[in-house]
Amino acid sequence: MFNVAIDSKLRGCDVVKLxxxxxxxxxxxxDRATVRQRKTGQPVRFxxxxxTREAIDDYIKAADKxxxxxxxxxxxxxxxxxxxxxxxxxVSRWISSIGLNPSLVGTHSLRRTKVTLIYRRTGNLRAVxxxxxxxxxxxxxxxxxxxxxxxxxxxEQVDV
Numbered sequence: 831m832f833n834v835a836i837d838s839k840l841r842g843c844d845v846v847k848l849x850x851x852x853x854x855x856x857x858x859x860x861d862r863a864t865v866r867q868r869k870t871g872q873p874v875r876f877x878x879x880x881x882t883r884e885a886i887d888d889y890i891k892a893a894d895k896x897x898x899x900x901x902x903x904x905x906x907x908x909x910x911x912x913x914x915x916x917x918x919x920x921v922s923r924w925i926s927s928i929g930l931n932p933s934l935v936g937t938h939s940l941r942r943t944k945v946t947l948i949y950r951r952t953g954n955l956r957a958v959x960x961x962x963x964x965x966x967x968x969x970x971x972x973x974x975x976x977x978x979x980x981x982x983x984x985x986e987q988v989d990v
Contacts (some may be wrong), residue, residue, distance in 0.1 A: 831902055831917075832924060833882040835940035839961050840876070842918065842937035843868050846911045854890055859883040867963050875965035919930040942973075949974055 834853070835845045844867055853863050861883070864875045878886070895901065900911040912920075914937075921940065922932040945958045959970040967980075971977070 831941060833885050835937070836943050837878050837882045838863070838865075838876045839941050839945055840865065840874070841867070841869060841941055842914050845937075846900075846902055846914055846917050848857055848898050848901040849897070851896045853878065853901065855884055855897065857889075859886040870963060870965065874961075874967070876961065889909070911927060912988065916923075947975075948973060949966075954979055 831845070834848070836899075844865060847868065848865065852865050853859050859882075860873055860879055860899075862877050862942070864873050866873050870909055899909055901952075902912050902917075904910050904912050904916070908987075913957070918937050921935075921937050921947065925932045925935045945961055948961070949955065949958045955967065955970060955974075955976070958974065962970060964970045964975065
């Protein structure tokens with residue numbers, strides 16, 4: 831679940847609503863998938879890395895998941911997605927288990943992880959905008975906190 835959240839860059843409400851056919855319509859996980867975001871109603875396309883594809887394939891097989899079912903369903907064999915609250919609890923437990931402070935890292939941190947790395951490595955703001963599904967570049971700028979980061983980077987380069 832966490833691999834999917836990081837790779838997809840989806841909001842938690844969209845991660846929990848993923849269905850098997852969204853990522854593995856023919857029994858094997860796709861390299862790239864497209865889903866419609868709940869908040870904006872816009873489709874967003876994302877890549878699933880090889881480790882994530884392998885994890886999803888193993889999970890689908892072990893959990894005997896079928897098209898039409900939620901990828902991450904509640905326990906007890908129900909065909910309902912886990913709640914965003916349950917997702918947040920799982921993230922909190924996972925964060926704690928790896929020694930991080932769960933009050934500083936949450937579900938939205940998973941959405942931000944990959945795009946922050948992409949921006950830092952490439953400086954390509956437009957690519958990050960597309961990956962997040964933002965309609966306005968200003969939203970992406972604010973989301974990444976670019977003004978502050980860029981100002982600090984420039985300040986570090988100036989010798990006094």
